[in-house]
Amino acid sequence: MNKQHLNIGLFGFGNVGRGLYELLQNVPEANADIVRVCVRNVARHSAATPALNFTSSMEEVLDDPAVNIVVELIDDAEAAYRIVTGALRRRLPVVTGNKKMLARHLPELIHIQKETGTALLYDASACGSIPVIRNLEEYYDNDLQISVKGILNGSSNFILSKIFNDGMPHAEALRLARELGFLESDPTLDLDGWDSLYKLVILTLHAFGVYVDPEKIFTYGITHMTDADILFAREKGRRFKLIGHAEKTPDGRLILAVMPQLISKNKFIYSCEDEFNGVVIKGLFYGKQFLVGRGAGGHPTSSAVLSDISSIRYNYFYRYKRMQSGELPRFTNDISFRVYVRYNTDEDLDLLQFEEISERYYSEDTRYVIGRVNLRRLHAIRHLLSERKIFIAAYPND
Amino acid sequence: MNKQHLNIGLFGFGNVGRGLYELLQNVPEANADIVRVCVRNVARHSAATPALNFTSSMEEVLDDPAVNIVVELIDDAEAAYRIVTGALRRRLPVVTGNKKMLARHLPELIHIQKETGTALLYDASACGSIPVIRNLEEYYDNDLQISVKGILNGSSNFILSKIFNDGMPHAEALRLARELGFLESDPTLDLDGWDSLYKLVILTLHAFGVYVDPEKIFTYGITHMTDADILFAREKGRRFKLIGHAEKTPDGRLILAVMPQLISKNKFIYSCEDEFNGVVIKGLFYGKQFLVGRGAGGHPTSSAVLSDISSIRYNYFYRYKRMQSGELPRFTNDISFRVYVRYNTDEDLDLLQFEEISERYYSEDTRYVIGRVNLRRLHAIRHLLSERKIFIAAYPND
Numbered sequence: 001m002n003k004q005h006l007n008i009g010l011f012g013f014g015n016v017g018r019g020l021y022e023l024l025q026n027v028p029e030a031n032a033d034i035v036r037v038c039v040r041n042v043a044r045h046s047a048a049t050p051a052l053n054f055t056s057s058m059e060e061v062l063d064d065p066a067v068n069i070v071v072e073l074i075d076d077a078e079a080a081y082r083i084v085t086g087a088l089r090r091r092l093p094v095v096t097g098n099k100k101m102l103a104r105h106l107p108e109l110i111h112i113q114k115e116t117g118t119a120l121l122y123d124a125s126a127c128g129s130i131p132v133i134r135n136l137e138e139y140y141d142n143d144l145q146i147s148v149k150g151i152l153n154g155s156s157n158f159i160l161s162k163i164f165n166d167g168m169p170h171a172e173a174l175r176l177a178r179e180l181g182f183l184e185s186d187p188t189l190d191l192d193g194w195d196s197l198y199k200l201v202i203l204t205l206h207a208f209g210v211y212v213d214p215e216k217i218f219t220y221g222i223t224h225m226t227d228a229d230i231l232f233a234r235e236k237g238r239r240f241k242l243i244g245h246a247e248k249t250p251d252g253r254l255i256l257a258v259m260p261q262l263i264s265k266n267k268f269i270y271s272c273e274d275e276f277n278g279v280v281i282k283g284l285f286y287g288k289q290f291l292v293g294r295g296a297g298g299h300p301t302s303s304a305v306l307s308d309i310s311s312i313r314y315n316y317f318y319r320y321k322r323m324q325s326g327e328l329p330r331f332t333n334d335i336s337f338r339v340y341v342r343y344n345t346d347e348d349l350d351l352l353q354f355e356e357i358s359e360r361y362y363s364e365d366t367r368y369v370i371g372r373v374n375l376r377r378l379h380a381i382r383h384l385l386s387e388r389k390i391f392i393a394a395y396p397n398d
Numbered sequence: 399m400n401k402q403h404l405n406i407g408l409f410g411f412g413n414v415g416r417g418l419y420e421l422l423q424n425v426p427e428a429n430a431d432i433v434r435v436c437v438r439n440v441a442r443h444s445a446a447t448p449a450l451n452f453t454s455s456m457e458e459v460l461d462d463p464a465v466n467i468v469v470e471l472i473d474d475a476e477a478a479y480r481i482v483t484g485a486l487r488r489r490l491p492v493v494t495g496n497k498k499m500l501a502r503h504l505p506e507l508i509h510i511q512k513e514t515g516t517a518l519l520y521d522a523s524a525c526g527s528i529p530v531i532r533n534l535e536e537y538y539d540n541d542l543q544i545s546v547k548g549i550l551n552g553s554s555n556f557i558l559s560k561i562f563n564d565g566m567p568h569a570e571a572l573r574l575a576r577e578l579g580f581l582e583s584d585p586t587l588d589l590d591g592w593d594s595l596y597k598l599v600i601l602t603l604h605a606f607g608v609y610v611d612p613e614k615i616f617t618y619g620i621t622h623m624t625d626a627d628i629l630f631a632r633e634k635g636r637r638f639k640l641i642g643h644a645e646k647t648p649d650g651r652l653i654l655a656v657m658p659q660l661i662s663k664n665k666f667i668y669s670c671e672d673e674f675n676g677v678v679i680k681g682l683f684y685g686k687q688f689l690v691g692r693g694a695g696g697h698p699t700s701s702a703v704l705s706d707i708s709s710i711r712y713n714y715f716y717r718y719k720r721m722q723s724g725e726l727p728r729f730t731n732d733i734s735f736r737v738y739v740r741y742n743t744d745e746d747l748d749l750l751q752f753e754e755i756s757e758r759y760y761s762e763d764t765r766y767v768i769g770r771v772n773l774r775r776l777h778a779i780r781h782l783l784s785e786r787k788i789f790i791a792a793y794p795n796d
Contacts, residue, residue: 285417285700290689
């Protein structure tokens with residue numbers, strides 16, 4: 001469809017949808033228009049943006065003969081799944097930003113793409129404006145991939161930055177993030193690591209060719225972080241960052257986790273602040289690459305969406321090359337690593353089944369240990385950790 | 399040539415060429431072999447690497463019917479130009495890392511690509527392992543580009559890092575960089591900014607669609623930096639970085655320069671150390687993007703070369719889309735900006751024709767001023783600045 005005008009059927013008109021509309025008005029070279037928009041509240045949107053043609057019917061958009069590309073930017077993952085599969089089955093290429101839907105349905109969506117010969121692009125789904133997926137697909141695909149890790153959620157990073165740099169109390173940082181529109185409608189998605197988890201699943205598929213069910217990955221956020229934890233990090237000259245981590249071990253196992261990590265000053269990620277996302281990609285030959293960009297906000301994400309829209313014009317599609325390579329790494333949670341754990345009762349400590357404890361501190365106010373635990377154990381007791389308000393963070397030696 | 403086996407005709411077998419050879423042995427999925435290598439000293443290379451087929455004749459490689467892709471990795475820009483144009487005219491796609499050759503001949507090379515319908519890829523030419531060109535072409539191409547700037551030379555950055563972080567004397571840092579193989583055979587290429595200049599010309603073409611003759615761009619390096627300058631930077635809490643800078647002004651002018659800059663702690667580039675390159679790309683909608691990766695060394699660069707080789711298989715070619723966009727920014731040196739200048743005599747100062755001086759310091763040992771100068775003036779007196787061993791750095795307010 002090289003020279004063809006793109007007629008977008010858009011789903012959702014929130015921050016990113018509106019950002020896309022504004023961006024298209026600024027970039028006539030994009031040669032694309034929004035011809036139909038599906039939203040829940042037609043009356044409200046029609047009043048606010050009379051230039052656009054709103055409807056509440058999914059079919060009206062998908063069956064509109066004028067529409068030749070679908071852009072899906074809604075919150076609801078299951079509705080998004082119906083939209084995306086409905087469009088692909090009609091052989092309409094799709095651009096989506098719905099990480100939860102992708103993380104759950106990627107294997108099937110890859111299958112439908114092949115079956116229908118229709119492209120699904122979703123670079124906006126992981127790390128907002130940073131072209132991570134594209135680069136993993138097109139640029140880092142010839143090297144021996146070692147790891148992909150980073151700050152995948154802008155909202156929680158914004159909160160951590162405010163706490164560590166401005167000494168803002170936890171609650172106030174949360175309030176400010178909400179005010180700036182950085183938090184999802186359900187803030188636990190950001191703060192408990194679920195948003196990072198979905199992105200990690202997507203990145204892992206493109207980096208290592210392996211799809212891992214999100215339910216199998218240990219995921220723990222910053223909700224239970226307290227002033228005592230912040231003090232500990234400061235004393236060690238480190239900062240807590242919420243990190244999504246995928247790493248291939250030398251013996252071909254694939255380790256995944258989303259959890260806070262104590263990051264030292266000499267790491268790129270230490271200085272990745274505010275609503276920025278930062279991803280470190282490591283390969284045997286190219287070494288370390290670090291990519292940083294805004295991970296929250298309507299405009300940066302809509303810019304990523306437009307890049308995908310534009311690539312549809314050039315018949316670009318993900319090739320998922322890594323999935324076809326000979327020996328894929330085996331996903332496992334069976335690995336032990338050093339952690340910092342702030343706990344409340346001795347029972348909490350038993351729960352974790354430490355393999356080794358190297359430091360132990362308790363005072364009237366706070367108790368913590370540093371030691372080695374098994375990731376499989378953490379995954380098994382995730383709910384209990386949260387119920388007991390235990391805070392846990394990976395604590396690498398360097 | 400999707401499934402076709404790639405038979406590489408290679409020119410040059412230095413760090414990067416050897417790195418490519420090793421990488422290909424590690425990645426059989428690349429489905430590419432080096433079938434012929436053109437070097438100056440055939441006997442030496444044949445003895446060291448008997449598995450490869452060496453020759454000293456350019457024609458023997460280009461006319462070898464087995465060769466279906468040419469990879470050019472030699473130092474000499476004029477010989478590289480003959481190789482690249484010779485290959486393209488024979489309709490052999492080319493991957494090159496020769497920034498000097500590209501910076502001088504890009505308009506003609508773009509023309510030959512169109513004429514012959516044959517691709518020339520060169521992501522390895524700018525910032526080693528960082529896919530800057532690819533991302534400018536494919537990902538940031540739909541936004542309104544504001545600026546591209548950064549550390550484009552790994553060797554000089556390595557030296558600056560050693561001086562600022564380890565307090566190493568200038569001369570010793572230089573020696574260490576040479577020992578580690580980070581310096582070009584002619585170190586002034588790195589230290590006086592010429593290497594950064596060539597990369598800046600290439601990046602500017604892809605970011606703004608404008609080709610600027612390297613001779614028109616003010617280029618000044620770190621050769622004349624002394625301990626007094628380092629002390630000044632430290633006192634201000636800043637670091638000198640050698641920055642290539644391209645920026646579009648709101649009124650549509652394009653400003654280019656390569657020179658040291660006093661970088662404050664809150665900038666991404668401040669923490670980009672050692673042989674790493676770091677580029678900040680700014681667009682109206684996506685905001686700031688920061689890309690970091692190794693900018694010196696054989697393996698990282700050969701990894702970038704292999705990415706390009708692999709893209710040839712998928713018929714990828716640069717579209718130079720920005721060149722076709724409606725209104726291109728006009729290159730000019732007519733802009734004034736704040737600088738720090740350490741000088742020796744009053745005559746030095748007159749030479750610079752300051753528009754305004756805001757600070758002035760002199761002691762028995764050192765003299766400096768802070769003030770505003772015009773870039774056109776700096777460009778005109780570049781040789782005199784160097785002859786008089788004047789050190790000059792941009793000194794932005796933030």
